[in-house]
Amino acid sequence: MKGYSFGYPSSTAGEVVFNTGLSGYTEALTDPSYKGQILTLANPIVGNGGVPDTAALDEIGLRRFLESDGIKVSGLLVLDYSNEYSHWQATRSLGEWLQEEQVPALYGIDTRMLSKLIRDKGTVLGKIEFEGQPVEFADPNKQNLIAEVSTKEVKIYGRGNPIKVVAVDCGLKHNIIRLLVKRGAEVHLVPWDHDFTGMDYDGLIISGGPGDPMKAQEVIQNVRKVLESNRPEPLFGISMGHLITGIAAGATSYKMQMANRGQNQPVLNAVNGQAVITAQNHGYAIDSSALPPGWKPLFVNANDQTNEGIMHETRSIFTVQFYPDANPGPRDTEFLFDSFISLVKRGKGTTIPLVLPKAGATASRVEVSKVLILGSGGLSIGQAGEFDYSGSQAVKALKEENVKVVLMNPNIASVQTNETGLKQADAVYFLPITPQFVIEVIKAEYPDGLMLGMGGQTALNCGVELFKQGVLQQYGVKVLGTSVESIMATEDRKLFSDKLTELNEKIAPSLAVESVEDALKAAEKICYPVMIRSAYALGGLGSGICHDKESLLDLSTKAFAMTNQILVEKSVVGWKEIEFEVVRDAADNCIAVCNMENIDAMGIHTGDSVVVAPSQTLNNEEFQMLRDRAIKVVRHLGIVGECNIQFALHPTSLEYYIIEVNARLSRSSALASKATGYPLAFIAAKIALGIPLPEIKNVVTGKTSACFEPSLDYIVTKIPRWDLDRFQHTSNRIGSSMKSVGEVMAIGRTFEESFQKALRMCHPSVDGFVSHLPMNKAWPAIVDLQKELSEPSSTRIYAIAK
CATH class of the missing domain: 3.40.50.880 (Class I glutamine amidotransferase (GATase) domain)
Structure with missing residues (x-):
């Protein structure tokens, strides 16, 4: 196979190996265990983060960013290389470093095919050969490396x-x-x-x-x-x-x-x-x-x-x-x-x-014969549609375990409510997800189990209300998976803040308030600009950034019309937004299934952000730091099943804040499932029944364990679809309250391919990353590009192209 050189132009030979890691190419290249090996990185794009100061020393005199005194691999093979790097610690490109260390490297290699070849063949000898520089195959394992x-x-x-x-x-x-x-x-x-x-x-x-x-x-x-x-x-x-x-x-x-x-x-x-x-x-x-x-x-x-x-x-x-x-x-x-x-x-x-740490509690099978699944609320802007996927997966998982399934879902035109098909629910009630109607279904069906995490915020709020009313205890209905107490700790902004404080974790300075007057006092104490968030809110409803007293007065008044509590917190607009999808079972086994990064900086609802998986601008230290914190928080909160955790990461330091935890299958969870091929809702439903994660089989291989973290050799891009231009005199500005009506997901081996596919699917009227607006609409005669770039809007991607 042929590739394009971006390292030192010299032929080399060795054993060809691969690494499926999604972060840390600097550390991997300097790992002495790769001596004599030509390393194939499965990561779809290499070089985004450049290379830090390789001569920098830590406090004990070791290379700060390396795992030895220099590059140890004999050669490097990648699918796609980015010579344009962007990271606050970078001092030069990966290609420049490879040339300094006289290590050859090629991009444009089909790393997926090569990895599968190595997987099937075992030991594979290879060589990187430049024209006019023939070299013989060599087996490094014959040497004392x-x-x-x-x-x-x-x-x-x-x-x-x-x-x-x-x-x-x-x-x-x-x-x-x-x-x-x-x-x-x-x-x-x-x-x-x-x-x-x-x-x-x-x-x-x-x-x-x-x-x-x-x-x-x-x-x-x-x-x-x-x-x-x-x-x-x-x-x-x-x-x-x-x-x-x-x-x-x-x-x-x-x-x-x-x-x-x-x-x-x-x-x-x-x-x-x-x-x-x-x-x-x-x-x-x-x-x-x-x-x-x-x-x-x-x-x-x-x-x-x-x-x-x-x-x-x-x-x-x-x-x-x-x-x-x-x-x-x-x-x-x-x-x-x-x-x-x-x-x-x-x-x-x-x-x-x-001297090993004590293991978590032993997971035991939850004895239930009939489970009620609360589906999403009615299909409307900002909620519901994405939860059809999770509900369908949950039904399938429960039926596999011979559990009868009762489904409540008001949406007739959804997959999970199909009358025919494989492993459908035993009974379906097309009723609103409200305490009144759920109580009627419980009286009629007598389920002994209840799942709250498959229907988004609507189902979660309903379950919390049933718990507070004592209905679940009255009828002997167990909440499967994450307990209601844990759900309340993630939804109540004051409780959530207190839980993170117990861990000494970093949360943006904030105050939970229950009146407009207290909100104004809190903002004065924290200092403007501030972000306000509503408790138990759908699609970020009632949230937003306030730059002054007037805007806070207006927004908090609207928020209190829908909730009895809001959180006033320090604004982190402009920071990177990073998400992790985390799975935990009752035995405390915990994995981070998918990590995603928003192209848009903090200040925009995730549902309105352009999202990329896996993240592209984090180095290994940042990636593992956030992964560690995600697992630590999920364990402390007592999540059982799946959840989403969102971080704000400072763009030029290791400072971060935990923004929120969704103790349920979220919009991001559906995206993560489809992006990775890991059926989060299916696995979460099995875990809710008390089945330990290592005992659940990988549904793709049928042999290996589902207790693993998928590694992507492709890029996934999610782009929202807005129809704001259908409403005259409506601003196209977007923020922390979701306005999109849908989203598309595209997969590609390179970022360009994935990004272009998503843009074309979102608006068939555009050819991708172009400078003109969708539907052949014209830009105003005078365009303030600086304003278009700095203020989030539904057309900002096209402003970047322009």
């Missing part, structure tokens, strides 16, 4: 810290040192073949690294001596260190038919059954069926059941195949460094199960 990447001398980090840890450098990533020093360790980094058996230490780390573990006989022998000597100090093997420790203990390793490479590998804790998402890059594994006496599995891959970690039954020794240090990738298993330090402090006789 560990020796090539290991330090040549002993180095000390965190000097003076109380805990002495020896880290054997088999291709160690910098983040291991950072995490150990942060926890009070003085890290002595030693070469791979250094004899550490006689050294004095409190704990021993065998790091990750590249290649075949059998090539590293010196370190295997040294680890074997430690194991045979009965030294009491804890030993922690990571990735390659896991293989080396296993082999030294007497286990056998083998080359995997399908390597595990990426940032979305689900792993199960064999001790407590907890599922975690991990970053991995390995083609070898330990045979857990032939472990020596005294050893047993610690972690197992939820997809292919291969071993992901082992532990000694009586000693402080454990290993993991994945990267608990992440970087790039999810930080779900960073707690293992805490466990390691705890082993050091507790001393001899402590085993790893004693």
Whole structure:
């Protein structure tokens, strides 16, 4: 296959591997475990964020933004490369950095085809060859790659810290040192073949690294001596260190038919059954069926059941195949460094199960025979239509579990109310979703379960009212999934703020008020401009940005006509708006299924924003920071099922605020489901029945677990459709209260393809990203482009083109 060069124009050869991660190409390229490999990135666009200052050092003297002293891959292959970069930390383009480091790179490669080829073939040798520069195929696994990447001398980090840890450098990533020093360790980094058996230490780390573990006989022998000597100090093997420790203990390793490479590998804790998402890059594994006496599995891959970690039954020794240090990738298993330090402090006789975090509650099947699903309210602007998808998926999931389904939905022309079709509801009531009518249906059907999260804000509000009236308790109806108390904590702005304060999480300075007078006082205290939000509101109704007392007086008066509480908060207009769709089960297994970024900055309702998935302007630090916070908040709120969490991220710093959590299937959830192929409503319905996430099968493969985070090798763009021009004298300005009447979603391998498709579908009268308005309407004779760009409107995309 042919590609276009954007790196150093020199031929190279190596093993071709892929990584499905959606963030962190800077960290991945400098990961020593990729030594000798030509890396294929599945991420649809690479280079958007440029490259930060690669010479910058952190507080302990390591490269701040890298995982080693430079690029370790032999070559780079991507589908699409962006030479135009935009990130507040960037100092140059990815192409410039690759040329400086003399690493070849090509774009225009069909990375999907290549990844599937590698998946099916296992080991694939390849080469990047420039005209007039022939090069032979080369198998890097025949070399001792560990020796090539290991330090040549002993180095000390965190000097003076109380805990002495020896880290054997088999291709160690910098983040291991950072995490150990942060926890009070003085890290002595030693070469791979250094004899550490006689050294004095409190704990021993065998790091990750590249290649075949059998090539590293010196370190295997040294680890074997430690194991045979009965030294009491804890030993922690990571990735390659896991293989080396296993082999030294007497286990056998083998080359995997399908390597595990990426940032979305689900792993199960064999001790407590907890599922975690991990970053991995390995083609070898330990045979857990032939472990020596005294050893047993610690972690197992939820997809292919291969071993992901082992532990000694009586000693402080454990290993993991994945990267608990992440970087790039999810930080779900960073707690293992805490466990390691705890082993050091507790001393001899402590085993790893004693210091692992306690597992969440055990999920048990909810015994229900008939479930009432509240569908959406009547189809109207700003609500309802998108929930037809979620309701249909929920019906299907419940029928699969042999549960009778009663559906309330006032919309006759919807998929979930079809009289015929596969796995439809047993009974359908075409009635409004109000407490009065729901009570009548409960009296008629006697359901023992109720689902509130499938019908948007209408169903949620109705369920809360039924709970407050005591109706659900009176008729013995269980609310499945997220409890009503948790729903109220997300909908009541004061309760939500208090919940986040309990976590010391960042929420925009705000005050919940119940009168116009109090709203004016709150604004004076917070300082203008302020954003006001209504509690229990549909489509952002009653919300908006107020720049002065007059606008606040007007908007708050209107808001209190529809609600009894509003939140007055600091305005973050102009910040990036980032969303995560998070799934959590009753056993506390938690995954972030989809991440989305709004092209429009904060200040516009998500339903009125142009949205792109996956996000395109976040680096790994920002992405993982927000993902961590999303999961932390969802767990604290006690969400069971699916929810949407929205962040405001400062465009030139790591400052962020949590805007809101929707404890239900939202408009964004339907988009995320279709964008990723992950049936959020289907999975949420199963979870609501008490089925643990790892036990639910991936509906696409039918074999692997649904406990994973989809990785996209394509771009999804959602563009709203407005019909504001149908109403004379109506402003085309948009804001925090939703005005769109629908939306389109487009998928493409590149951003340009996806964006153009969406624009054309939204308005057939335009050819895509063009400077003229839809329906052949003309711009005014005098156009203030600066104003058109700075003030959000239904035509701003065309103003950008103009």
